[in-house]
Amino acid sequence: xxxxxxxxxxxxxxxxxxxxxxxxxxxxxxxxxxxxxxxxxxxxxxxxxxxxxxxxxxxxxxxxxxxxxxxxxxxxxxxxxxxxxxxxxxxxxxxxxxxxxxxxxxxxxxxxxxxxxxxxxxxxxxxxxxxxxxxxxxxxxxxxxxxxxxxxxxxxxxxxxxxxxxxxxxxxxxxxxxxxxxxxxxxxxxxxxxxxxxxxxxxxxxxxxxxxxxxxxxxxxxxxxxxxxxxxxxxxxxxxxx
Amino acid sequence: xxxxxxxxxxxxxxxxxxxxxxxxxxxxxxxxxxxxxxxxxxxxxxxxxxxxxxxxxxxxxxxxxxxxxxxxxxxxxxxxxxxxxxxxxxxxxxxxxxxxxxxxxxxxxxxxxxxxxxxxxxxxxxxxxxxxxxxxxxxxxxxxxxxxxxxxxxxxxxxxxxxxxxxxxxxxxxxxxxxxxxxxxxxxxxxxxxxxxxxxxxxxxxxxxxxxxxxxxxxxxxxxxxxxxxxxxxxxxxxxxxxxxxxxxxxxxxxxxxxxxxxxxxxxxxxxxxxxxxxxxxxxxxxxxxxxxxxxxxxxxxxxxxxxxxxxxxxxxxxxxxxxxxxxxxxxxxxxxxxxxxxxxxxxxxxxxxxxxxxxxxxxxxxxxxxxxx
Numbered sequence: 001x002x003x004x005x006x007x008x009x010x011x012x013x014x015x016x017x018x019x020x021x022x023x024x025x026x027x028x029x030x031x032x033x034x035x036x037x038x039x040x041x042x043x044x045x046x047x048x049x050x051x052x053x054x055x056x057x058x059x060x061x062x063x064x065x066x067x068x069x070x071x072x073x074x075x076x077x078x079x080x081x082x083x084x085x086x087x088x089x090x091x092x093x094x095x096x097x098x099x100x101x102x103x104x105x106x107x108x109x110x111x112x113x114x115x116x117x118x119x120x121x122x123x124x125x126x127x128x129x130x131x132x133x134x135x136x137x138x139x140x141x142x143x144x145x146x147x148x149x150x151x152x153x154x155x156x157x158x159x160x161x162x163x164x165x166x167x168x169x170x171x172x173x174x175x176x177x178x179x180x181x182x183x184x185x186x187x188x189x190x191x192x193x194x195x196x197x198x199x200x201x202x203x204x205x206x207x208x209x210x211x212x213x214x215x216x217x218x219x220x221x222x223x224x225x226x227x228x229x230x231x232x233x234x235x236x237x238x239x240x241x242x
Numbered sequence: 243x244x245x246x247x248x249x250x251x252x253x254x255x256x257x258x259x260x261x262x263x264x265x266x267x268x269x270x271x272x273x274x275x276x277x278x279x280x281x282x283x284x285x286x287x288x289x290x291x292x293x294x295x296x297x298x299x300x301x302x303x304x305x306x307x308x309x310x311x312x313x314x315x316x317x318x319x320x321x322x323x324x325x326x327x328x329x330x331x332x333x334x335x336x337x338x339x340x341x342x343x344x345x346x347x348x349x350x351x352x353x354x355x356x357x358x359x360x361x362x363x364x365x366x367x368x369x370x371x372x373x374x375x376x377x378x379x380x381x382x383x384x385x386x387x388x389x390x391x392x393x394x395x396x397x398x399x400x401x402x403x404x405x406x407x408x409x410x411x412x413x414x415x416x417x418x419x420x421x422x423x424x425x426x427x428x429x430x431x432x433x434x435x436x437x438x439x440x441x442x443x444x445x446x447x448x449x450x451x452x453x454x455x456x457x458x459x460x461x462x463x464x465x466x467x468x469x470x471x472x473x474x475x476x477x478x479x480x481x482x483x484x485x486x487x488x489x490x491x492x493x494x495x496x497x498x499x500x501x502x503x504x505x506x507x508x509x510x511x512x513x514x515x516x517x518x519x520x521x522x523x524x525x526x527x528x529x530x531x532x533x534x535x536x537x538x539x540x541x542x543x544x545x546x547x548x549x550x551x552x553x554x555x556x557x558x559x560x561x562x563x564x565x566x567x568x569x570x571x572x573x574x575x576x577x578x579x580x581x582x583x584x585x586x587x588x589x590x591x592x593x594x595x596x597x598x599x600x601x602x603x604x605x606x607x608x609x610x611x612x613x614x615x616x
Binding site for chain 1: 464465466474475476479485486487488489490491492493494500508509513515516517518542545546547548551552557570571573574577578581582585588589591592595596598599600603
């Protein structure tokens with residue numbers, strides 16, 4: 001009975017994935033905060049010469065800096081989707097196979113509608129992302145792409161560098177800065193909604209499954225029942241099947 | 243352009259005939275070259291071309307519009323601008339300014355269209371109503387659409403003057419009852435220069451024409467078909483109040499002390515940051531002022547759909563489908579609140595529903611704590 005409960009440590013999130021995650025957190029916090037400041041700045045109620053302060057300028061500078069960070073991190077993550085481990089690779093995010101649909105059904109029943117299983121089957125618990133999470137990350141990736149395109153699109157007009165100017169087609173395509181800004185602002189809210197749900201679900205899984213969900217993005221390790229690990233003759237190979 | 247038998251007057255000849263002297267002419271050349279963004283060395287080329295080029299035949303059509311573009315044009319800064327362009331480009335047909343009327347006017351137009359087929363410039367002011375067979379705008383018994391297609395067929399190039407012709411402007415604002423349509427969505431086989439603005443600046447209009455005369459080609463256009471020389475910068479980027487924007491010094495109402503200090507009008511809904519035009523550099527009425535200098539924010543009149551892009555006096559992001567008051571932030575705040583509530587309910591429900599499982603795990607862990615050996 002006891003040995004069934006034994007957990008084994010398993011390396012899930014590679015260093016690059018963790019760095020990507022936390023840089024993204026940093027970039028998103030900076031982008032959202034400065035974004036709100038840019039959209040609706042507080043009026044400074046001081047008598048000052050414009051030459052003495054640079055509030056909006058600084059906010060915008062941080063916004064652009066964080067945007068570059070966000071963009072480069074996104075590119076690195078795409079590269080890592082090719083060479084990363086099974087939980088980081090692009091194949092983990094493809095929603096079109098039977099196993100994924102089974103998992104979606106399971107997550108819907110157990111984690112969203114909060115039903116209870118009669119017999120707990122650990123096979124149903126994903127080691128990496130669960131299938132609904134991978135779909136949400138796919139959606140967020142496309143929203144991030146929209147933010148990158150609209151953001152750099154608006155930025156391009158004031159930049160000499162070729163990189164932002166790669167996006168100079170965006171504003172004309174959308175019909176002007178008005179529409180572009182509008183989209184940029186509305187999509188930003190989805191990042192806030194996503195973050196709220198994402199953080200809640202980390203707590204949820206950590207509390208209910210007890211597998212080190214929250215710490216895994218710091219250490220990289222999660223815990224799985226020892227039954228899920230194949231035992232080879234000499235060295236125990238950390239291979240698991242979802 | 244010398245296909246006609248009779249010798250045509252050049253711009254220079256007609257200017258001199260009009261009582262200007264050479265000095266005035268050179269001043270005009272210098273000044274218009276500067277607006278076009280040309281180097282000083284190009285002034286001579288502008289002058290030479292105006293001296294030697296015969297006047298360009300122009301047909302100026304008015305459809306659904308208010309004629310503010312023509313008004314802007316005839317009141318432009320330098321007297322020669324209005325003279326040279328309006329009197330001298332041989333406006334063969336323009337309903338507002340031509341002496342002829344009725345059948346004579348139409349006859350003049352058709353004569354130009356035939357005589358200068360493939361040579362004349364078609365200037366269009368106004369949008370084309372496409373709804374109800376185009377009956378909302380008829381001239382000389384023809385719908386605007388028919389008339390435009392007829393005039394465009396033999397045109398060398400089309401200049402879409404003003405926001406109506408380039409974007410549809412107020413007629414195309416929601417719900418657009420006449421289905422007002424800008425020119426570039428109708429005519430696809432001719433080069434079209436879009437010169438948006440409600441109205442566009444007179445000097446911009448003159449600059450475009452002089453460019454065509456001087457270089458024989460259309461000015462360099464951006465992706466939206468606007469001349470780059472005048473529409474490559476945002477009003478915001480050339481605004482003299484920009485330092486206040488960067489500093490974070492904003493007027494909060496039109497009558498507060500900050501407004502009096504001349505602080506940035508960003509929070510009062512100034513659309514300068516998303517509007518491409520030359521108001522900040524060329525200005526209006528002989529370079530006297532422009533809206534922001536006069537204490538009023540830019541309303542973004544040279545941008546597409548500017549009537550429907552949120553309120554003029556607020557920096558709000560309207561969300562389509564949520565009514566006039568539905569700004570992105572209001573909706574976002576409500577949605578975030580609802581989401582937070584949902585998360586709280588889910589968290590409580592999870593603890594209740596999974597009570598047994600949790601209790602087992604907690605008691606086991608508590609037992610482990612009691613039995614801890616070292």
